[in-house]
Every structure is written in structure tokens, then in C-alpha cells.
Amino acid sequence: MNLKFTIPLMILFLGFSLQMIGQRTIKGTVTSTEGEPLIGASVVVKGTTNGTITDLDGKYELKAKKGDILEFSYIGFNSKDITIEDQDVINVQLDQGVKLDEVVVTALGIKKTKKSLVSAVSNLKKEVLLEGNQQNLPNAIKGKVPGVVVTNSGGAPGASSVILIRGSNSLSGNNQPLFVVDGIPIDNSTEYGESVATSNRAIDINSEDIESVSILKGASAAALYGIKAANGVVIITTKSGKAGKGELSYSGTVSFDNVVGTPDIQTKYGQGSMLSSGEITKETTFSWNDTVLDASVKTYNNIADFYRQALTHNHNLTYSGGNDKSTYYFSAGFLDQDGVINHAGYRRTSLKVKANSRLKKNLNVTGSMNYVNSRADRTRQGSSKSGSFRSLLNYPIDIDMKDYLNEDGTQKHIPGLTDFPIDNPYWSAVNNPVTNRVDRYISIGNVVYSPFSFLDIRYTLGADMFFEKNKSVYSYGSASFNDGYIGEYSQFKQITTSTAMLDFHKKFNDYNFGLILGNNVEDNYRRTTYWSGKDFIEPDFVSINNVEQANRSVSQNIRRYRIIGNFADFKVDWKSLVFLNFTGRYDLSSTLPKSNNGFFYPSIGISIIASDLLNELGINFSNDILSYWKLRTSYAQVGKDAPPHVLATPMMSSTNSYTVDPQGF
Structure with a gap:
């Protein structure tokens, strides 16, 4: 009886789905040795699921970084591996085999x-x-x-x-x-x-x-x-x-x-909007208040903090x-x-x-x-009242989204939104x-x-x-x-x-x-x-x-x-x-x-x-x-x-x- 252990040596890094810093667009054309474009040829960053196929002209385009290995393959042809150096254009000819x-x-x-x-x-x-x-x-x-x-x-x-x-x-x-x-x-x-x-x-x-x-x-x-x-x-x-x-x-x-990126949000204004009388009201999801410009006002990165590795x-x-x-x-x-x-x-x-x-x-x-x-x-996902995406985009930066429970154990909503509340995403994930x-x-x-x-x-x-x-x-x-x-x-x-x-x-x-x-x-x-x-x-x-x-x-x-x-x-x-x-x-x-x-x-x-x-x-x-x-x-x-x-x-x-x-x- 033979015992085989095939745990990869780089076990902590192989599965990262995070797109690493330094990626750029690599493009090119895949052809046969006779110069004919290969339609639908596969181009994959080896060891990942990041891949694409060539178009009607044999052209491809994908994101990769220096040191990645691109694997080019097509049915009836020998596959080819090319390591990315400093080039942005990689044209490949595949041999029939x-x-x-x-x-x-x-x-x-x-x-x-x-x-x-x-x-x-x-x-x-x-x-x-x-x-x-x-x-x-x-x-x-x-x-x-x-x-x-x-x-x-x-x-x-x-x-x-x-x-x-x-x-x-x-x-x-x-x-x-x-x-x-x-x-x-x-x-x-x-x-x-x-x-x-x-x-x-x-x-x-x-x-x-x-x-x-x-x-x-x-x-x-x-x-x-x-x-x-x-x-x-x-x-x-x-x-x-x-x-x-x-x-x-x-x-x-x-x-x-890991989450690759989150939506860009403004970091200048807190919760509030101006009424026709010129007064500021906080009974809104709009952020049109200058309170966060005050150094004494604490702000929160609610969207990024919501996700984990x-x-x-x-x-x-x-x-x-x-x-x-x-x-x-x-x-x-x-x-x-x-x-x-x-x-x-x-x-x-x-x-x-x-x-x-x-x-x-x-x-x-x-x-x-x-x-x-x-x-x-x-x-919950999407734009429903209990969906995390809608909640994340609506939370003002001057409110801590992690503080979602009242003293009696009920849910805290965004202050002022009593008539049209949305669920706090932390509360919603649990309840x-x-x-x-x-x-x-x-x-x-x-x-x-x-x-x-x-x-x-x-x-x-x-x-x-x-x-x-x-x-x-x-x-x-x-x-x-x-x-x-x-x-x-x-x-x-x-x-x-x-x-x-x-x-x-x-x-x-x-x-x-x-x-x-x-x-x-x-x-x-x-x-x-x-x-x-x-x-x-x-x-x-x-x-x-x-x-x-x-x-x-x-x-x-x-x-x-x-x-x-x-x-x-x-x-x-x-x-x-x-x-x-x-x-x-x-x-x-x-x-x-x-x-x-x-x-x-x-x-x-x-x-x-x-x-x-x-x-x-x-x-x-x-x-x-x-x-x-x-x-x-x-x-x-x-x-x-x-x-x-x-x-x-x-x-x-x-x-x-x-x-x-x-x-x-």
C-alpha cells in the first residue's frame, strides 16, 4: 500500500482569488504556423480560472501580471506556455499535433x-x-x-x-x-x-x-x-x-x-440634506452635510469593513x-x-x-x-430592503454600521429613517x-x-x-x-x-x-x-x-x-x-x-x-x-x-x- 500526500507546498497562496497589485492588460493574436487565426483558442493564466478565448480574428485580451504563465491551447494543436515579462503584446503560433x-x-x-x-x-x-x-x-x-x-x-x-x-x-x-x-x-x-x-x-x-x-x-x-x-x-x-x-x-x-474592490464612495459629507428652508435634516439616506470635515467627527469605512477574508x-x-x-x-x-x-x-x-x-x-x-x-x-443580496448591497451603499460614513443593536436588543436603523427603514447588513446576516x-x-x-x-x-x-x-x-x-x-x-x-x-x-x-x-x-x-x-x-x-x-x-x-x-x-x-x-x-x-x-x-x-x-x-x-x-x-x-x-x-x-x-x- 502506497500513501501519497499531494498537499501543495504553497498551500496558503495557491487558492488566492484576490487580483494582485501589478496586473495589466495583455493582448495578442493566436494563429497556426501558417498564419491562420485560431478562433476560440483558450488562453488561461496557468493554475487559475482567469482565462478567455480568442475572437473571430484570433485576438484575445485578459488581465495578468509579470511572472504569470499564459497557457495557449486549441483542439488539434499542441499547447504552449509563455511566461509574462515586460511585454504587453504576446502573439503565439501553435503547432498542429x-x-x-x-x-x-x-x-x-x-x-x-x-x-x-x-x-x-x-x-x-x-x-x-x-x-x-x-x-x-x-x-x-x-x-x-x-x-x-x-x-x-x-x-x-x-x-x-x-x-x-x-x-x-x-x-x-x-x-x-x-x-x-x-x-x-x-x-x-x-x-x-x-x-x-x-x-x-x-x-x-x-x-x-x-x-x-x-x-x-x-x-x-x-x-x-x-x-x-x-x-x-x-x-x-x-x-x-x-x-x-x-x-x-x-x-x-x-x-x-478576498473582495477585489469595493465601490468608490464620497468621504466628504455625512448624513443629511438641505431643506428648502435652508436647514439640514438627517431624515434621509443622502449624504450632503459637512459635519465630517470637522476633525472631531469620526468616520467609518463601512463597506470595506463589512467583508472578510x-x-x-x-x-x-x-x-x-x-x-x-x-x-x-x-x-x-x-x-x-x-x-x-x-x-x-x-x-x-x-x-x-x-x-x-x-x-x-x-x-x-x-x-x-x-x-x-x-x-x-x-x-440576502440585491436591492431589497434586507439586501446587503442596498444597505451598504446607503449607510452614511459618519455612522458605525457595526453598532446595530439597541439596548433592548432590537435593530438599529439609520437614524431618522423610521418611515422607510432598511435592514442593517450585519443584523440581516444573522436574523x-x-x-x-x-x-x-x-x-x-x-x-x-x-x-x-x-x-x-x-x-x-x-x-x-x-x-x-x-x-x-x-x-x-x-x-x-x-x-x-x-x-x-x-x-x-x-x-x-x-x-x-x-x-x-x-x-x-x-x-x-x-x-x-x-x-x-x-x-x-x-x-x-x-x-x-x-x-x-x-x-x-x-x-x-x-x-x-x-x-x-x-x-x-x-x-x-x-x-x-x-x-x-x-x-x-x-x-x-x-x-x-x-x-x-x-x-x-x-x-x-x-x-x-x-x-x-x-x-x-x-x-x-x-x-x-x-x-x-x-x-x-x-x-x-x-x-x-x-x-x-x-x-x-x-x-x-x-x-x-x-x-x-x-x-x-x-x-x-x-x-x-x-x-x-
Whole structure:
């Protein structure tokens, strides 16, 4: 047993997200050795998430400092690292260097070599994903894949990230790609939230458990997934055990987050404004008083003092091994991420077990179970009366924001603002909390039976289920709900997927043929419950039982739908030089009328390794001019069905419903 400790030597500095003094704008152009601009090439400050991609002219621009290492990469080309010295312009030429025999995972877990691909597929290995110490899988992809844009929703711990593959495709607002783990689709929805940062469920995946990620960007690449793949597909393959002696491995990182900068505010005037009579009044959030010019008046840096340095530590332990017939993999991970605002944080504990066994020479079985428990503590954001941003900008510099309690324990508001109060952000962080709890289980079983050398029979059954509870409180005395408010949103969601495939493969002379026929069934179930109440009877008791029945509201919703798909994938190649691929999928959706609930999604693609084909035909191809030349074209059609219950009036029940002030929601 080998014990590996991979804690970085510079553990206290590697995770800093603070942009250091001395940064400047670096720009330039990325081209091939022939001078052609490379569109969508990745430019990343190595070891960080600070990155960008080149535009239509191959140009890029990003902030960096002297000593940073810029990593330039592009699919089909060798990457290049350049250390920044005193130059502000860095132009780079990348050499072509494709590993043609490298295998990538494509739709429905089908493995293909890079040279045979007739559609746009990008592949990221585990080493690339772990660069930058990112705790969120979408953020780990950021800046590393051409044509894929990842946008953070905010800087709060566990905040969600939006992934767009080749831009937006839907007017409905949902442009997120399909996420697939070890052959089964998983949920990547965003949690329910009111005026707070929220998480999407991709954050539940521990990056340390990932072996590789394939991103299907074109419609032809994703057509086999049918209705679900209109926005592209992110395929995740998790780690497995390897034959050999059991190996225990530990890795850990520590990082710090700091606020890069705060808004510039005036430091000359204190609270007050002038009335038409010429008198100064303090019953305002305006700062138009000259009292702070008096040296005896103390001033405060309320905005900068509100934020803190936040600590994040991540620990992962794995144990794996096996023999020539069976392998096993076990991992345990713990992430603790504090926010730059007190009382904000994100905690995640994950456990994963995966085993593989070759029961017979032609029978292989794989099973895995992944459990994730997460807790997010949120603080109010935005411009609502209880949002920290609005409060910070409104507090005058001659009032100490940390002094937020009266002698009787009630909240101090800005003096004079009795009619239109706003919550003190320190008080709000403690007394207006939003908490989110998730328990998630992902179970996958896979069987491969090969009765003949030319036939594989595959079956995969998987379930992704999670329980989520989101609780929102406005304590008694809050500016948003003066008499108090409590609400809780809970949901249970399950996606069950069954996929059966017949995989025929045969070689005749110089031709390789492959045919896959399959059936896919996906069941979705979601049950949500929401209850709320306002006006607490006893001010200090936060509970729905402390609310009059007339001020309570309860509602429940159950949603079910099913997609049944039959699909086929036919491919043929000649001498591994010319590749032709046809796919087709017919989907039936339960959300559409029975008379018109089926859709066919076809694709066709062809690719030619022209550089090798010319040599095969006896035409001398000079490597000095072009070392590798591949032509590829494809056509495909994908689309979406309708969400549940939009084509007919659903049954709904609600008790004591009421509408509240939507400000800040």
C-alpha cells in the first residue's frame, strides 16, 4: 500500500482569488504556423480560472501580471506556455499535433477515436479539470474549451454557474446543456431562492472523482440524445479502480478569497440634506452635510469593513485496487467554503463506491453509488430592503454600521429613517437567513454481455434522486416583513433511466462497419411543497406554528413525465481514412398530445483524413506545407418538447394564498 500526500507546498497562496497589485492588460493574436487565426483558442493564466478565448480574428485580451504563465491551447494543436515579462503584446503560433488514436466518449457512452469523429467533440482530462483548485465543475471547465462559455452567477459560496455551448438556443430561458454521468442523465437544475445566490446541482459532483469530460457541441454529436440534447451535452466519466495492490491516496488544498474592490464612495459629507428652508435634516439616506470635515467627527469605512477574508479547505481520500477480474474504487471528500460575508458558507460531503467485475470471459458488470450531502448558508443580496448591497451603499460614513443593536436588543436603523427603514447588513446576516440542505443519491448499474466477437449487448440502469429543503426567514423587526416571515420550500426529485443497446461491429477487407440499435426510457418525478407564514405572534419565536392560521399559505405540486426513445447509429470507414456516420432517434414525449407526441432526430456526418488519403492514392503530400489535413461536415436536427402541464390546465390546490411585496425577489 502506497500513501501519497499531494498537499501543495504553497498551500496558503495557491487558492488566492484576490487580483494582485501589478496586473495589466495583455493582448495578442493566436494563429497556426501558417498564419491562420485560431478562433476560440483558450488562453488561461496557468493554475487559475482567469482565462478567455480568442475572437473571430484570433485576438484575445485578459488581465495578468509579470511572472504569470499564459497557457495557449486549441483542439488539434499542441499547447504552449509563455511566461509574462515586460511585454504587453504576446502573439503565439501553435503547432498542429493531434493524437489520432486517442479515444473519447461520445453520445450514449459510445467510444470513438478522435480521427473518426464526424462532429464537434471536446475532451478534458482529469489533470486539466483540477487546475485552478475549482470546487464547481462548470468553473473547472471555464476557459478550457473553445465555443463553451461559463458565467458565474455571483461570488457567494456554492453559487451556480451558467454553461452555454455555442450560445443560446432557446427563448424559454433554459439554455443549459444535458449532464450525463457514466451513461445516465443527471439533474442540473437551480435551487429555489429569494434574493440570494443559488446553486445548480452540478456542484454536487466532486471533481476529484472525474476521469474525463467530453463536451458534445454540435447537433450531430448530440442527436442520439434526442429531445434532451438541444443545448449540447456534457458527458462525465468517473474514475474506476485499476488492477494492482490497493492504493490509498490523499489530496488537500487550502485557499483564501478576498473582495477585489469595493465601490468608490464620497468621504466628504455625512448624513443629511438641505431643506428648502435652508436647514439640514438627517431624515434621509443622502449624504450632503459637512459635519465630517470637522476633525472631531469620526468616520467609518463601512463597506470595506463589512467583508472578510474567507477560507476554503478541500480534502479528498481515495482507496482503489483490484486484480485481473475485479477492480474497486472508493472515495470520500469534504469541502468547507466560507463566504466573504459573515454567516455565509457552503459545506459538501461526498462518498462514492464503484466496482467492476468480469464474471465470465464475455460478461462484465459495473456498479456505483454516489452520496452527496450539502449545506449552504446564504445572506440576502440585491436591492431589497434586507439586501446587503442596498444597505451598504446607503449607510452614511459618519455612522458605525457595526453598532446595530439597541439596548433592548432590537435593530438599529439609520437614524431618522423610521418611515422607510432598511435592514442593517450585519443584523440581516444573522436574523434574515436563508438555508439550503440537499441529500443526493446517484446509483448506476451496467452489464455488458458479448455472446459473439461481433456483438456486444449492453444494459444500463440508473437513478438520480435528491431531497432538497430551502428555508427563508425574516425575523421580527425586519424592514421587509416588520412582524416576521418564514417560508420553506422542499422538493423530492428523481430521474430513472434505462438504456439497452445491441452493438454490432465487423471488419470486411478494408472496411469497418458498426451498427448500434437501442432503446432508452427516462422517467422524471418531482414533488414540491411550499408553505409560508407572516406576522409572528411571539416576536422571538421563529416557527410556522407561531403564525395565525389566516396568515399561512400551503401549496403542493406533483409533476411526472416520460420520454421513450428508440435510436440507431450506423458507421462505416475505409482504411480509417474516410468515415461516414448516420444516426437517428425517434422520441415519444408524455408532455405532448398522443396524436402528435413523436419526433425524429436524424444526423449524418462524413470526415476525411485528406492528408493520409492523398498518400494512399499515390499523391505525394508534403508534410512541410501541412502536417495534418482533415475535412469534416455534418447535418443534424434536434429540438425540444413542451414542459409538463403547459398544453392543458393542471389541477392545483392552495390554502390561504396571499401576495407579498415582490421587491427584491
